Every structure is written in C-alpha cells, then in structure tokens.
Amino acid sequence: MDQKFFRVPFASNGDTQTIPETAASDGSVSYPSGWGADYAKDPSADANAKPVEREAMNTVLNAITGAIRQYQTNGYPEWITTANNNGAAFAYDAGVVVEYNGALYLSLVGNNMATPGADATKWQPYIQREATEAEAIAGEGSEQVITPRRLHAGASYLDDQLKTALTPYLTGIGEITLWGGPESLIPKGKLRCNGQSFDVELNPILALQYPDGRVPNIDDRYVIGASDSNPVGTLREADWEHYHPVGQWQADSGYGADDADFISGRSISKSGGDLSKWGGKNYYSRGNSGEWQGIAENTVPRQNASDSIDTGDLIPINDGGMHPADIGLYYIIKTDQAESEQGTGAPTAIVITPAAVTVNAGTTRQFTGTVLPASLADDYPVSWAVSDPTLGSIDSNGLYTATAGQSGTQTIIASISTGLTATATVTQHIYLTSITIGTVPLELIAGNTYNIPIAYSPAGYTESVNPASSDASVAALSSAGTLTISGAGTATLSLTGASSGVTALVTITATEEEVPEVYLQIENNLSEIAAAGATAQSEARDALDLGELATKDSLTASDVGAVPQSTESLGTADLNTVLTPGREFQSLTSNATLARNYPIALAGMLDVIKTTASGIRQVYYPYNNTDVYHRYCVDVGTNPMVFGTWVKGGGFLEASQNLADVADVAQSRQNLGVSYTISADVAPTDATGYAAGHIWYQIEE
Numbered sequence: 001m002d003q004k005f006f007r008v009p010f011a012s013n014g015d016t017q018t019i020p021e022t023a024a025s026d027g028s029v030s031y032p033s034g035w036g037a038d039y040a041k042d043p044s045a046d047a048n049a050k051p052v053e054r055e056a057m058n059t060v061l062n063a064i065t066g067a068i069r070q071y072q073t074n075g076y077p078e079w080i081t082t083a084n085n086n087g088a089a090f091a092y093d094a095g096v097v098v099e100y101n102g103a104l105y106l107s108l109v110g111n112n113m114a115t116p117g118a119d120a121t122k123w124q125p126y127i128q129r130e131a132t133e134a135e136a137i138a139g140e141g142s143e144q145v146i147t148p149r150r151l152h153a154g155a156s157y158l159d160d161q162l163k164t165a166l167t168p169y170l171t172g173i174g175e176i177t178l179w180g181g182p183e184s185l186i187p188k189g190k191l192r193c194n195g196q197s198f199d200v201e202l203n204p205i206l207a208l209q210y211p212d213g214r215v216p217n218i219d220d221r222y223v224i225g226a227s228d229s230n231p232v233g234t235l236r237e238a239d240w241e242h243y244h245p246v247g248q249w250q251a252d253s254g255y256g257a258d259d260a261d262f263i264s265g266r267s268i269s270k271s272g273g274d275l276s277k278w279g280g281k282n283y284y285s286r287g288n289s290g291e292w293q294g295i296a297e298n299t300v301p302r303q304n305a306s307d308s309i310d311t312g313d314l315i316p317i318n319d320g321g322m323h324p325a326d327i328g329l330y331y332i333i334k335t336d337q338a339e340s341e342q343g344t345g346a347p348t349a350i351v352i353t354p355a356a357v358t359v360n361a362g363t364t365r366q367f368t369g370t371v372l373p374a375s376l377a378d379d380y381p382v383s384w385a386v387s388d389p390t391l392g393s394i395d396s397n398g399l400y401t402a403t404a405g406q407s408g409t410q411t412i413i414a415s416i417s418t419g420l421t422a423t424a425t426v427t428q429h430i431y432l433t434s435i436t437i438g439t440v441p442l443e444l445i446a447g448n449t450y451n452i453p454i455a456y457s458p459a460g461y462t463e464s465v466n467p468a469s470s471d472a473s474v475a476a477l478s479s480a481g482t483l484t485i486s487g488a489g490t491a492t493l494s495l496t497g498a499s500s501g502v503t504a505l506v507t508i509t510a511t512e513e514e515v516p517e518v519y520l521q522i523e524n525n526l527s528e529i530a531a532a533g534a535t536a537q538s539e540a541r542d543a544l545d546l547g548e549l550a551t552k553d554s555l556t557a558s559d560v561g562a563v564p565q566s567t568e569s570l571g572t573a574d575l576n577t578v579l580t581p582g583r584e585f586q587s588l589t590s591n592a593t594l595a596r597n598y599p600i601a602l603a604g605m606l607d608v609i610k611t612t613a614s615g616i617r618q619v620y621y622p623y624n625n626t627d628v629y630h631r632y633c634v635d636v637g638t639n640p641m642v643f644g645t646w647v648k649g650g651g652f653l654e655a656s657q658n659l660a661d662v663a664d665v666a667q668s669r670q671n672l673g674v675s676y677t678i679s680a681d682v683a684p685t686d687a688t689g690y691a692a693g694h695i696w697y698q699i700e701e
Contacts, residue, residue: 009066011058019059021086029056074099076126079116089113097126171334173205176218179330186330189338193218193331195346203336217346218331347371347380350414350422357424358499360431362404367424369398369414380416387411391428402428407462429463432456432497435504437477444475444485444510454481454495464498475508488512563607570606572596575618576643579636581610599629599646620646 020030027036027050041049070077079100080090092098092112098105104126105116116123131144136154146154171177176193179186186192195217200207207213209232226232351370359365369382384394391410392402400412410426438453456465465479474489483493488511496503520528529540541550552559564582575597578584584606592598602622609617614637620629628649633641653661662668 003072005072006065006069009069010061010064012062014058014062015055016059016062017053017055019056029053076104079105173203173334173336174209175334176216176331177334179332183330186332190332190334191215193333194348195219198335205336206333215333219346219348223331346418347376347416347420348373350382350416350420352412352414352422352424355424356427358427358429359400359402360500361402361406361428363402365400365402365426367394367398367400367412367414369422371416380418382414382416385413385415387413392426400426402426405430405460429499430458430461431463431500432461432465432502433458433500435465435495435497435502437493437495437504437506438481440483440506440508444483444508445513446485446487446510447513448485450483450485452477452481452483454479461497463500466496466498468494468496474510477506483508485510575606575620576641578606578608578618579616579633581608581616583607597643599631599648600627618643619649 020028021032023030023033027033027038027048029035029039029052035052036050038048038050039052043049043051067077076097076099079098082089084090090113091110092107094107094110094112096107096112098107098116100116103117105123106126107122108124109122112122114122127145129144130147131141131150133150133153135141135144136146136150137157139154171190177190179190179192183192191198193215195214197214198206198210200211200213206215210216224230349372351372353368353370357365367384369384371377371380371382382398384396384398386392386394386400388408388410390403391406391408392400394400394412398414400410402410407428407430410428412424412426413421414423415421434455434457436455436457438455440452441450444450467477467479469476469491470493471489471491473487474491475486475493476484477493477495478484479495490507490509492505492507494503494505518528520526526540529536538548541548556564566582566584568585569587570578570584570591572591573596586592586598586603586606589601589603592601592603594601599620600622602624604620604622607619607621609619611617611632612634614635615633616636617630617632621627622629629646630649631644631646633643635641653659659668
C-alpha cells in the first residue's frame, strides 16, 4: 500500500507527557496553543526561549497515529466516552457512525449524548451487509441492505404473486365503466369516452377494438345493448319520423316550425303505408312549436290528416326541452397501460359571452364563443346564427346587428363542427331618446289625482319606463302621466327609460285641502242636503230609515215586483216570440192572424205567465167577446221551441143555443139517459146505419 500502516502507534512504549487542553500561563505547549512563540526564540539570546520537549512530541505523534490506525483498522471512530471528554458526555450530530463494543451505530438525532445500543430512537445499528435473495423476499431482517439486484428479485416475485391474486378482479382492456367523480380524478390507465385519441403503439389490445386510434364518444348519448345489426361502437344518429297534420300545423321542418315527432323506428306516410305495423297503440310524441316543446300521447297514425295533437305544458327548447329524468356520469375505458395520458378529446361546451343582454334596435353587440376545453378551441372554430333574421343578423365574428325599428326576443346560436351548440338571449328594444313631462298645475291638493301630459320619443319605443319619487308620501307620477298627490310637501318626480337611462324630472309642491266645518242650520229646513246632491240625499234617507220607494211620486211594476205591462201594441209580432212575462196588447185585428199563432183572428190582450224556471203559459183575451184561450210551452230554451195547442177556456153551454153547442151529440144522449132517436127519415137499409144500442122508428102517414 502507498500509505503507512500504523500497525503500532508512534512512541507506544516511549516517553510521553500530559499535554493540557487549556492554554498554559507560562507559554508551555498545550492543545489550544500548540508550541507558542517562546519555542521559536534563540535559547542563547533570550531567557524566555523554550526547547521542544521530546516527551511532548512523542505524545502528539502517538495521538495522531493512534487515531489514524483506528480508521485504518475499523473505518469508523470509537465512541467517545465521558472519561475521554473530561467527564462530560459528547454530543453527536445526526448521521455520525461510531464503533462501540465491537459494533457500528448510526446517530439518528442531533445533540445525541446517549450510549449506543441503549436507546433505539437515538442510535441504530449501522447496516453494512447486503441482504440475500431469500432475506429480501422474506422481509424479516433489519440489518441488511436491499441492493438493486435484490430489489428486482423481490419485485419480480411480488409481481407474480399479485398477478395471480388480482387477475380475476382487474378491469379488462377495452372495458367501459361509469365514473362519478371529476374528470381530473379519473383512475390511471383509463380514458374518458369522449372521442379522444390514444397511442395505438402503446395500446395494441385497445387498438384491436378501435383501429382508428380514438375511443368512442358517448358524451350526451344514451347507450343501448349491442346486437348483430348494431355492433359494438356503432353510432346511430337520431331518426325522428316527422308527421305534419295538414291544416293544423305548418308543413315545414326545422327550427321555427311546428312538428309532431313520433318516437318509432318505423316509417309511415300520411298518404299511405303499412298502418298495421302500429297496431293502434299509443306512442308518446314530442311536439315542436317554434322554440317550445310539449309531450302528448296519441294513437298513431292519425286517421284524419287535419286532426290536431294536444300536448301538456310547454317547455322552452333552450331549457332542455322534453326529456326523461337523468343524471350525468362519465363513461371511461380501460387502456393497455397502468398509467395513461389523456388524448385529444372533443369539445364539451361552448360558453357565449354575454349569455343574456338587452340592446337598442339599430345598434350592434359583440358576442364571443369560448370552446371548452380551451386546449381544443383552435381546432373548432365557432359558427354563428340567429333564430329570427327579421330582428337582426350576426356575422362570422359574432358581431350582432339589431335591425332598426324592430323589437322582440332574439336567440343567438353558436355551434361547432361536432354539432355542439350553445345559445344566448337578446332582448331587443326600441330605446327612448327623450321624455318630456308637461305642465303641472300650480295648485296641487292632497288626495287628488291629475293627468299630466307625457311626451315620449320615438313614439314606437318598447323599453319599460321606471317612475320614481323622492318622497312617495307626497306624490307619485306614473309613466302614463297620472299624478297622485298623497300628502303635503315637496317631491321630485322622475321618469327613466329602463334600458336607455333617458330621464325627465319635475319638482312639485302639494298642500292639504282646507275643509271648513259644516253644520245644518235649522232655518234652512235641510236645504243644505238637497244642495249637496243625490248622493247626500240618499245617505240622509238611509239615516232616517226611508227606503227608496218612499221618495217616489209614482211606482213602476219593477219597483214593486209586479208583472210589467206594455205600453205599446204587439204590432206584427209572432206570439211564438213573445216569451217575457208581462201583459201585451194587440190593437189591430188585421195583425192578429192565425199565421202569427193567434188563437183567433181578433184583436185582444195577451198575458205571459212564468210557470217554471224554463216554462211559460200564454193567455189570450179577444176584445169583442168573453172567450179566453190558453196554451203552454214546457221549455222556451229548446230548439225548436214547442207550444201546446190553443184551448178555449170556460167550457160552458149557452142557454140560447138549446144544446146546439155540445161537443159530442151521441155522448150527450147517453149522459141524459136517452138511448134511442125518433126520426121521420127512411130507415137505414143495413145495420151500419144504426147507432149502437139505439132503435130507429119511422112514422107512417
């Protein structure tokens, strides 16, 4: 070896002396001072000169070579005992290795004054030996070192064990599952099914399923079971069948049209087709009407093309339209890798700024469409459109131009090539340019209202006008010009355009009305009440318990609840049309015709009497005789209305007629007990000429 091996420390058996660890006052050698300046002086010339002692030199070299031999033979210093350190424990720093009692120890803490091996929290045995392969796998030792080769052997063993234990429970490559957490926490080795790309070289098994290097895009799509006709990964676009009821809804399809969309995979034509396929069953359908949707259940097909389809409550398409209750979860797919980087996906949203805005007709407004995630925005430029071109237009840069003089609600539509869309709402008004408040009366009395002329320009403005008052307890002015005075005081009133901010102001001062105290004077005999008007008179009568009829000079039939009596002739009226209860008069016989449903062609008086809630009776009295005629109608509300036959009242035989006015001669004879007749006529030739039960006599001359 090139270095000196101090097999025996220098002066091991030589003369030595004790060298103090503190500086000597006489300048003698010490560990702090070494050999001082006196040892460099010339003894022959300086009385303070000191020679270098042989014993001191032996002592220093012995200490140095002894310490070197410790490192040469053990590699680490011995632990310093209290005896070695003048009776004080030596404080070791963390990371120091020492030898003690034939073993090596590593200090675990700073200011470590504990004895090695006595406290495991301060000293641990220093590891020197490489673990064997068996020890590395067993994992029981604490004084061996795991080297890379031993780590590899142990890891390979554990890998085999883990594969055997976990394979039945692992997700297969290409298996799609649901993920309910945020996208940022999708497990390693899995990708979101949003159409993103993946590395086919790193994922060869997944590439067998998706050779184009893109996972399926299942965002915002319903999943159904695959079949031979619909293989795994096949995307079928929506195929709503449109059915347009002629004469009820318009025939155009698309945005702004009225469509009845029947949920069925079979085609049907309103002019024909195999109707038996539908089986007469009811199918739920979604009806579109412009920006609105409704749900309905109808028998399909409709046999009559002009039938309408009734829907339930309408829901704006912008609010999601009709759809079943649902919840959003991510679909994720297992890759070949334990860890995978997300590929390039499809945009998930478009954010329009502003989302809602009010604009003045004839002006412009800039819209921006932000494609999310932002990393994909450059590959998906935004296209712009409007729902109502009559209200305005939007260019390719998102600048909306509102048509002058047009107001309404406009929908801004932003879309990208994937079909993803977003909308914003524009409330378009014709703004005010000026408001003028007309002249206000100088004297304003509390409790009164006044009409103040208000001039708005332009006349066709559509924005709202907001009135305001500095003191509502004094006055308020409506946008229509109604000035309401509530109390005395001063107030500043304003009218402001809600969107334009155009404002007009007026300041008014109001006073309380002075009402004199009024008493009735005895000598005026209540004339003050008469002068106050009809309302005051009515209130005074009520106070005296005088009803309204008590003050009338004459009473009408309606006043006392009597049947009204007409003051005019019936004229040419048909009695079938005279249905109101009361008394009517026909003054001309020429008007009283049977064709007008009179019982007799004579002038007379007609009473109409209410018999039930819907029935009446008519009684007619001719003027020139004592006959009375009756008829009735059960329900005047029927169509056609039916009256009974007029019947002459009374039923008396007049003495002057000598029974010539009987209604039934044969029955009258029986009622008198006269069972035969005497006749000078020739006897009948057969039995049919005889009345039953009678005898016929002929008188011979």
